[in-house]
Amino acid sequence: MDRFNLAVIGATGAVGEIFLSILEERNFPLNKLRLCASERSLGKKIKFANEDHYIEPVTNELLSDCDFVFISASSEVSLDIAPRAAKLGSIAIDDSSAFRMNKTVPLVVPEVNSKDLDQHKGIVSIPNCSTTPLTMVLHELGKLAKINRVIVDTFQSVSGAGAGAVFELDSQNHAMYENSEIQTSIHPHRIAFNVIPQIDDFTESGYTNEEMKMINETKKILHRPDLNISATCVRVPVKIGHSEAVHIEFEQNIDIESAYSALSNAPGITLLDDTEKNHYPMPINCEHKDDVMVGRLRKDVSLPNGIVLWLSCDNLRKGAALNAIQIAESIIEKRLI
Amino acid sequence: MDRFNLAVIGATGAVGEIFLSILEERNFPLNKLRLCASERSLGKKIKFANEDHYIEPVTNELLSDCDFVFISASSEVSLDIAPRAAKLGSIAIDDSSAFRMNKTVPLVVPEVNSKDLDQHKGIVSIPNCSTTPLTMVLHELGKLAKINRVIVDTFQSVSGAGAGAVFELDSQNHAMYENSEIQTSIHPHRIAFNVIPQIDDFTESGYTNEEMKMINETKKILHRPDLNISATCVRVPVKIGHSEAVHIEFEQNIDIESAYSALSNAPGITLLDDTEKNHYPMPINCEHKDDVMVGRLRKDVSLPNGIVLWLSCDNLRKGAALNAIQIAESIIEKRLI
Numbered sequence: 001m002d003r004f005n006l007a008v009i010g011a012t013g014a015v016g017e018i019f020l021s022i023l024e025e026r027n028f029p030l031n032k033l034r035l036c037a038s039e040r041s042l043g044k045k046i047k048f049a050n051e052d053h054y055i056e057p058v059t060n061e062l063l064s065d066c067d068f069v070f071i072s073a074s075s076e077v078s079l080d081i082a083p084r085a086a087k088l089g090s091i092a093i094d095d096s097s098a099f100r101m102n103k104t105v106p107l108v109v110p111e112v113n114s115k116d117l118d119q120h121k122g123i124v125s126i127p128n129c130s131t132t133p134l135t136m137v138l139h140e141l142g143k144l145a146k147i148n149r150v151i152v153d154t155f156q157s158v159s160g161a162g163a164g165a166v167f168e169l170d171s172q173n174h175a176m177y178e179n180s181e182i183q184t185s186i187h188p189h190r191i192a193f194n195v196i197p198q199i200d201d202f203t204e205s206g207y208t209n210e211e212m213k214m215i216n217e218t219k220k221i222l223h224r225p226d227l228n229i230s231a232t233c234v235r236v237p238v239k240i241g242h243s244e245a246v247h248i249e250f251e252q253n254i255d256i257e258s259a260y261s262a263l264s265n266a267p268g269i270t271l272l273d274d275t276e277k278n279h280y281p282m283p284i285n286c287e288h289k290d291d292v293m294v295g296r297l298r299k300d301v302s303l304p305n306g307i308v309l310w311l312s313c314d315n316l317r318k319g320a321a322l323n324a325i326q327i328a329e330s331i332i333e334k335r336l337i
Numbered sequence: 338m339d340r341f342n343l344a345v346i347g348a349t350g351a352v353g354e355i356f357l358s359i360l361e362e363r364n365f366p367l368n369k370l371r372l373c374a375s376e377r378s379l380g381k382k383i384k385f386a387n388e389d390h391y392i393e394p395v396t397n398e399l400l401s402d403c404d405f406v407f408i409s410a411s412s413e414v415s416l417d418i419a420p421r422a423a424k425l426g427s428i429a430i431d432d433s434s435a436f437r438m439n440k441t442v443p444l445v446v447p448e449v450n451s452k453d454l455d456q457h458k459g460i461v462s463i464p465n466c467s468t469t470p471l472t473m474v475l476h477e478l479g480k481l482a483k484i485n486r487v488i489v490d491t492f493q494s495v496s497g498a499g500a501g502a503v504f505e506l507d508s509q510n511h512a513m514y515e516n517s518e519i520q521t522s523i524h525p526h527r528i529a530f531n532v533i534p535q536i537d538d539f540t541e542s543g544y545t546n547e548e549m550k551m552i553n554e555t556k557k558i559l560h561r562p563d564l565n566i567s568a569t570c571v572r573v574p575v576k577i578g579h580s581e582a583v584h585i586e587f588e589q590n591i592d593i594e595s596a597y598s599a600l601s602n603a604p605g606i607t608l609l610d611d612t613e614k615n616h617y618p619m620p621i622n623c624e625h626k627d628d629v630m631v632g633r634l635r636k637d638v639s640l641p642n643g644i645v646l647w648l649s650c651d652n653l654r655k656g657a658a659l660n661a662i663q664i665a666e667s668i669i670e671k672r673l674i
Contacts (some may be wrong), residue, residue, distance in 0.1 A: 149639055153490035153582040155532045155571065173510060188615045193575050195492045196619060197582070197633055197647045202612035206593075206635025206645075215638065228639035232582035232647060234492065237574050238530050245490040245534070245569040256543075275539035278525045282533060296534055298543025301552065302486055302565035310534045310569060 003031035004332070005065055007090075009058060009081060010072040011035035011046060014163040015095060019070060019321035020048055028325060029332070034062055038073070064088035067337060068328050071095060072320065086122025091337060093124050093324045097209075100125040100217055107220050110326040111268045112139040117331055124327055128210065129319030130154050130233060130242050131217040133292040133311050137246065138222060140266040141307070144258050146251035148305075149228040152214065153245045156199060157238040157283060160315050161186055166239050187235060196235040208233060241283025242319060243312040250305045256297060259307055263294055268318065273297055281312035289314055290322055340368035341669070342402055344427075346395060346418060347409040348372035348383060351500040352432060356407060356658035357385055365662060366669070371399055375410070401425035404674060405665050408432060409657065423459025428674060430461050430661045434546075437462040437554055444557050447663040448605045449476040454668055461664055465547070466656030467491050467570060467579050468554040470629040470648050474583065475559060477603040478644070481595050483588035485642075486565040489551065490582045493536060494575040494620060497652050498523055503576050524572060533572040545570060578620025579656060580649040587642045593634060596644055600631055605655065610634055618649035626651055627659055 006028070010016045016037070023030065035046055036058045044055045056062065058081055063069060069085040071078050071094045078096035085092040099105040106116040107125045112135050117124065127135065134152060141147065158165040165186045172192035175182045182190055189196050200209035207215070210233040219225050264271045272281050273295035281293030292313045300306025313319055331337050343365070347353045353374070360367065372383055373395045381392045393399065395418055400406060406422040406429045408415050415433035422429040436442040443453040444462045449472050454461065464472065471489060478484065495502040502523045509529035512519045519527055526533055537546035544552070547570040556562050601608050609618050610632035618630030629650045637643025650656055668674050 151488050151584050151639070153569075155492070155573070173514075177510075189619060190621055194619055194621045195573055195575060195580055197580070197617055198615060202615075205638060206612065206633065207638065230584060230637050230639040230643070230645060232490075232633070232645065234580075234582070236492070236532055238532060243532055243534070243571075245571065247488050247567060247569075275543065278535060278539075280534055282526060282531055284527055284531045296543065296569070300567050301542060301544065302488070302567040306567070308567060308569065 001029055002332070003029045004067040005032040005034070006030060007034040007036060007062055007066040007069045009036045009069060009077065011055060012037040012041045012044065013072055014159050014166070015072040015316055015320040018316040019072065019324065020046070022317065022321050022325055024049055026325060028328070034066065036062070060084065060088060063090055066090045068093060070324050082123045091120065091122055091124065091331060093126065093327050095126050095320055095324060097128065097213055099123055100127065100213070101220065107217060108327050109135050109221055109323060110330045111136055111266070113221055113223070114330045114334070117327070117334060117336055120331070120336060126320065126323045126327065127217045127221060128213040129160050129315040130156055130210070130244065131214050131221070132319055132323055133242070133313035134214065134244060134246065135218055135221045136266070136268055136292050137263070137294060137309065137311060138218065138248070140262045140269065141248060141259060142222065144250070144254050144262055147227065147248055148251055149249040151247040152229070152231045154231065154233045155236045155238070155243040156233060157241050157315055158191060158235065159240050160242060169237055169239065191235060191237050193237060197232060199233045199235055238283045240287045240314060240316060241312050242315040243281065243283060243310065246309050246311065247300060248307045249303060250307070253305050254307060256299055256307070259297055263297070268292060269294055271295065281310060283312055286312040286314050288317070290317055292318055338366055339669070340366045341404040342369040342371070343367060344371040344373060344399055344403040344406045346373045346406060346414065348392060349374040349378045349381065350409055351496050351503070352409040352653055352657040355653040356409065356661065357383070359654065359658050359662055361386055363662060365666070371403065373399070397421065397425060400427055403427045405430060407661050419460045428457065428459055428461065428668060430463065430664050432463050432657055432661060434465065434550055436460055437464065437550070438557065444554060445664050446472050446558055446660060447667045448473055448603070450558055450560070451667045454664070454671060454673055457673060463657065463660045463664065464554045464558060465550045466497050466652040467493055467547070467581065468551050468558070469656050469660055470579070470650035471551065471581060471583065472555055472558045473603070473605055473629050474600070474631060474646065474648060475555065475585070477599045477606065478585060478596060479559065481587070481591050481599055484564065484585055485588055486586040488584040489566070489568045491568065491570045492573045492575070492580040493570060494578050494652055495528060495572065496577050497579065506574055506576065528572060528574050530574060534569060536570045536572055575620045577624045577651060577653060578649050579652040580618065580620060580647065583646050583648065584637060585644045586640060587644070590642050591644060593636055593644070596634055605629060606631055608632065618647060620649055623649040623651050625654070627654055629655055
């Protein structure tokens with residue numbers, strides 16, 4: 001079996017850390033692993049598979065030495081590194097929004113559109129962490145009947161904004177209990193004991209960038225530019241796990257049993273739906289899990305052709321690191337490298 | 338000016354406490370105030386307007402002595418006391434769900450349907466704390482064009498489940514920081530660093546009672562039994578302040594300026610909507626405020642006749658105690674007592 005050289009850019013970040021632990025869990029066919037991060041982490045030691053690895057700078061030697069370069073830093077970093085990596089013959093799998101809507105870059109959730117990898121030109125984007133679980137559910141239910149409209153409201157954890165945002169939530173909680181001054185730097189307002197209906201900047205339409213990402217990325221991944229979809233994205237004081245209330249309108253009537261059956265057979269989806277036992281997805285039961293958890297499936301009382309559901313997903317795993325690794329696995333399996 | 342005798346049943350609860358502070362703030366035309374609570378609080382002393390009041394049992398003497406009896410305890414307590422109060426000639430203003438859907442009982446948000454008070458028969462219900470702000474917004478926007486469909490997802494604070502739930506959230510936070518065992522009694526699962534997509538029990542339709550309350554109460558208050566409305570109600574780790582993402586579909590196109598203008602002139606509503614300054618409603622800016630805060634108003638990108646907005650409201654004030662006091666004030670003003 002072939003083995004591959006892989007670099008992780010952003011190895012010390014929230015997603016980078018999870019990326020490394022999933023690589024090990026899944027026994028990724030690794031030859032050489034090289035780790036990079038921002039300048040202040042250079043030389044830092046990280047243990048992987050019982051071996052020490054040192055954070056090194058991103059050089060052209062490193063990029064050309066690697067088969068895959070996973071990037072989870074900022075859009076600026078991605079804009080610099082991904083094209084260089086592609087030019088030097090490696091495949092960049094990019095967690096930023098920089099290339100997602102670029103027509104020559106596949107935006108992939110392997111369970112949904114791995115076929116789009118066939119056209120890759122050295123850069124593959126992974127979707128926003130709130131987009132991925134939504135597309136998986138819509139893809140499965142869309143096999144039952146055409147979906148005309150989707151309304152989704154999100155409950156997104158702070159780790160979606162990076163490790164610093166988790167630290168900020170803890171610090172604010174402590175400050176509140178100690179009656180000391182509350183510092184705010186990452187979120188636009190205090191997040192402790194609060195919810196913030198803003199993730200990323202606002203666009204002219206009144207939607208935020210995060211909302212427009214969910215809307216546009218979902219259309220691209222599902223190959224449904226005509227899909228009517230609206231979103232409100234909200235930050236909640238949860239550390240890991242994004243949840244979504246999803247309202248789906250189909251072209252025709254879907255019985256709830258068919259929806260159950262479609263979702264229970266879907267790869268990467270676990271149904272957690274037993275209202276008698278109060279079982280449904282929540283951040284606390286999706287954390288550290290690979291699957292998207294779906295529950296509270298019901299006929300929409302306001303619409304004959306509507307279905308309502310609720311999902312939770314570990315935003316660092318399927319929302320980011322796991323999806324990236326699955327893309328690499330899919331590229332290997334399809335012999336596209 | 339006439340002055341009135343008033344009893345508060347549930348005076349030591351989360352809503353009861355706020356009720357007393359609002360009574361004082363608004364200079365309610367009070368003659369005599371009598372306070373009741375559960376047996377274990379009997380004899381307890383509460384200061385109101387610089388005078389000591391003692392918790393006493395609910396007797397027929399007390400009920401017939403009072404003009405208004407405000408009840409915020411459990412549905413069982415309301416089912417017992419409200420009809421007795423009405424029979425003994427006082428007006429029960431009830432915070433429970435026990436009588437809300439009863440055809441002979443007005444369910445009132447004074448800014449929306451104070452006219453329904455004209456038919457009262459001694460019991461008036463106040464809506465569920467998540468229903469009230471929604472109806473205020475729909476009532477104002479419904480003057481611009483007929484509303485065909487509403488989808489609402491809520492972010493409800495723990496104080497909606499009473500003072501014990503606030504204590505539980507704090508206890509769970511402390512236990513998590515101290516690595517000690519987490520106790521869960523009021524919510525069905527841990528609420529600290531979590532969101533729970535269940536408030537109240539499940540109904541056969543798969544919706545919870547809380548969701549069906551929002552749906553049915555909204556139709557009753559707006560006199561719109563035909564309104565298509567769906568909801569997902571979610572508990573979030575916030576102490577005070579319910580928020581809602583609201584998606585409204587009108588019969589015809591509404592320009593966003595008309596919506597702004599309608600809401601900015603509406604009684605009980607404050608527009609907080611400046612995306613350039615990141616100003617929008619949140620629990621931390623609606624706490625202790627009387628008004629429903631509305632923001633993030635935008636055209637729905639998925640629908641030509643759609644508007645999306647976000648609201649936050651102090652669930653103990655306009656969501657409960659304030660609305661009850663406004664009902665009493667309205668009854669006095671209309672000389673219905």
